[in-house]
Amino acid sequence: MLLTVLPAGLLAVLLAFTAACGSRLPESDFHDRGTPGESRSREPAGRAPVKVGIITSATSPVGGAAFTGPRDGARAYFRSLNAHGGLDGRPVRVVTCDDGGSGVGNNECVHRLIDEDKVFALVATTALDYAGAPRVSRAGVPDIGGQPIGAAYDTYPHLYGIYGSQAPRKGGEPGWGGTLYGGTEVYRYFKREQGARTAAVVFYNQAASAAYARLVMRGLKAEGYRVVPEEVDFALPNFQAVAADLRAAGADLVFDAMDTHGNSRLCQAMDRAGVEVTAKVTNVQNWSDAVPEDYRDAPACRNALWATGSSRNYDDTGQSAVHAFRDGMRGQPGGDTLSQWQLEGWAAAMWFTDAARSCGDRLTRACVERFMTRDAPYTARGLLLPVSFTPSPEPPKTRRACLSVARWSDDARGGAGGWTTQGGEMTDNCFTVPQLPYKP
Structure with a gap:
C-alpha cells in the first residue's frame, strides 16, 4: 500500500467530509436496485449465464461519485464481454447492490447477493463499511478486485483486493497481528x-x-x-x-x-x-x-x-488496453467523466474473466481461486502493476x-x-x- 493512498479505516472517515459537495452525476445513476439492466439485455444466447455481484456504496452520505467508478468500469467491461460472445459462450449476468454506505446495508447486500441471487463471485466491491466481508469469506465466495477502503482485503481469505496483499489473511486481525505496512x-x-x-x-x-x-x-x-x-x-x-x-x-x-x-x-x-x-x-x-x-x-x-x-494512467491512449477501456466506457454510465477508479473496475472484471477462463468447461470457485493465488503476478494486460497474493509469514522491512x-x-x-x-x-x-x- 502506498502511504499516499489513505490507509484502512481513514479513507472512510475522510470521505465523509465530501458530503456537502454533492454528486457529479444525476441522482438516477446511483440507484442500483439489483437488476442487471442493460447487461441482461445484451447477454449472448446459448449457455447458462455466470452471475456476478457488485456491491457499491452508491448512495452513501459522501455522495455517489466517491464510490461508483469501479462499479461503472466493471459493468462496462462485462457489457463489452457479452457483446463479443461472453465467457466462452456463457453470458455474464451482473447483479448490483447499493449498500447505502452503512454496515447494515452492506450485510443486507451480501445476504441478498450470496443467499438469494446465488452469485458465483463478487467483483469490484467498493464499500464504505465492508461489514459483510466475514460472511463473504465464510461462504467461500471469491471477491475479486475490490477497493481496499477498509482492512478487509488484508484480513480475510477469498477476498482479493485490486492491489494485492502479502498479509497472511486468515481472518481475525488484519495484517500481521493487527498491524499493516506501507511504503x-x-x-x-x-x-x-x-x-x-x-x-x-x-x-x-x-x-x-x-x-x-x-x-x-x-x-x-x-x-x-x-x-x-x-x-x-x-x-x-x-x-x-x-x-x-x-x-x-x-x-x-x-x-x-x-x-x-x-x-x-x-x-x-x-x-x-x-x-x-x-x-x-x-x-x-x-x-x-x-x-x-x-x-x-x-x-x-x-x-x-x-x-x-498502482495502475496505468487512463489517459495513456497509446496503450492498447487503455484504448479498449476508453472505447468500452463510451455511452456507459460514468463514461462522460472518466477516472482511474473506473479503469481499476474494468481491470477487476477482466481479472475475474481471465480466472474463469482458466477453468475451461469446469468452472468452479476453487479453480478461480487457484488462478488468483498462483505464483505468476497479474497485470490485466498491463493496466495494473504486477499483483499477487503470496503471503509473508513476517511483515516486510523493505520492499x-x-x-x-x-x-x-x-x-x-x-x-x-x-x-x-x-x-x-x-x-x-x-x-x-x-x-x-x-x-x-
Missing part, C-alpha cells in the same frame, strides 16, 4: 526525480485526518524531507494563512489529509498568494476528469496536481515497489485538459523502500 515510494520518487526537499502536510483538526497526516509525515521524514505540518480548523479553515506559511517555508510539495472541497479551497488560496510548488500531490481516488470542475478557480494549482497509484505517476495539464488532449504520465513506464519506475507500520 515510502511516493516520497522517494519526488525526491529523486523532482529534487524535492521540503514538504508540507495540510490536515484538519479531526482525529482521522490528523492520524493520516502523521503517517504521511513519518514517511516523508524517513525519506529525509524537511516537513512543514499545517493544521486547519475543519469548521472554519483559514487557508489564506496556510498559503502564506507554504510560501514562507518554500515548500516543494504539498500533501494533504482533506476532502476535495478542502483541497479546492486550499488551491484557491495558494493561487491568490502566488504560491508555486513542484507538486500538489493527490491520490488515485481523485485521479479523474473532474479536475477542471473541482479546481476551476485555481488554474495554477490545478496544473501542479500530481497523482500516484521493491513500483509507481504510476501522472500530472494534470490544461494543455493535454488538444487543450481539453488531461493527465500526462510522468516518470516513464510504471514497471520501471521502482524503488526499494522501507515499510512503515500503522494500525488500521
Whole structure:
C-alpha cells in the first residue's frame, strides 16, 4: 500500500467530509436496485449465464461519485464481454447492490447477493463499511478486485483486493497481528526525480485526518524531507494563512489529509498568494476528469496536481488496453467523466474473466481461486502493476515497489485538459523502500 493512498479505516472517515459537495452525476445513476439492466439485455444466447455481484456504496452520505467508478468500469467491461460472445459462450449476468454506505446495508447486500441471487463471485466491491466481508469469506465466495477502503482485503481469505496483499489473511486481525505496512515510494520518487526537499502536510483538526497526516509525515521524514505540518480548523479553515506559511517555508510539495472541497479551497488560496510548488500531490481516488470542475478557480494549482497509484494512467491512449477501456466506457454510465477508479473496475472484471477462463468447461470457485493465488503476478494486460497474493509469514522491512505517476495539464488532449504520465513506464519506475507500520 502506498502511504499516499489513505490507509484502512481513514479513507472512510475522510470521505465523509465530501458530503456537502454533492454528486457529479444525476441522482438516477446511483440507484442500483439489483437488476442487471442493460447487461441482461445484451447477454449472448446459448449457455447458462455466470452471475456476478457488485456491491457499491452508491448512495452513501459522501455522495455517489466517491464510490461508483469501479462499479461503472466493471459493468462496462462485462457489457463489452457479452457483446463479443461472453465467457466462452456463457453470458455474464451482473447483479448490483447499493449498500447505502452503512454496515447494515452492506450485510443486507451480501445476504441478498450470496443467499438469494446465488452469485458465483463478487467483483469490484467498493464499500464504505465492508461489514459483510466475514460472511463473504465464510461462504467461500471469491471477491475479486475490490477497493481496499477498509482492512478487509488484508484480513480475510477469498477476498482479493485490486492491489494485492502479502498479509497472511486468515481472518481475525488484519495484517500481521493487527498491524499493516506501507511504503515510502511516493516520497522517494519526488525526491529523486523532482529534487524535492521540503514538504508540507495540510490536515484538519479531526482525529482521522490528523492520524493520516502523521503517517504521511513519518514517511516523508524517513525519506529525509524537511516537513512543514499545517493544521486547519475543519469548521472554519483559514487557508489564506496556510498559503502564506507554504510560501514562507518554500515548500516543494504539498500533501494533504482533506476532502476535495478542502483541497479546492486550499488551491484557491495558494493561487491568490502566488504560491508555486513542484507538486500538489493527490491520490488515485481523485485521479479523474473532474479536475477542471473541482479546481476551476485555481488554474495554477490545478496544473501542479500530481497523482500516484498502482495502475496505468487512463489517459495513456497509446496503450492498447487503455484504448479498449476508453472505447468500452463510451455511452456507459460514468463514461462522460472518466477516472482511474473506473479503469481499476474494468481491470477487476477482466481479472475475474481471465480466472474463469482458466477453468475451461469446469468452472468452479476453487479453480478461480487457484488462478488468483498462483505464483505468476497479474497485470490485466498491463493496466495494473504486477499483483499477487503470496503471503509473508513476517511483515516486510523493505520492499521493491513500483509507481504510476501522472500530472494534470490544461494543455493535454488538444487543450481539453488531461493527465500526462510522468516518470516513464510504471514497471520501471521502482524503488526499494522501507515499510512503515500503522494500525488500521
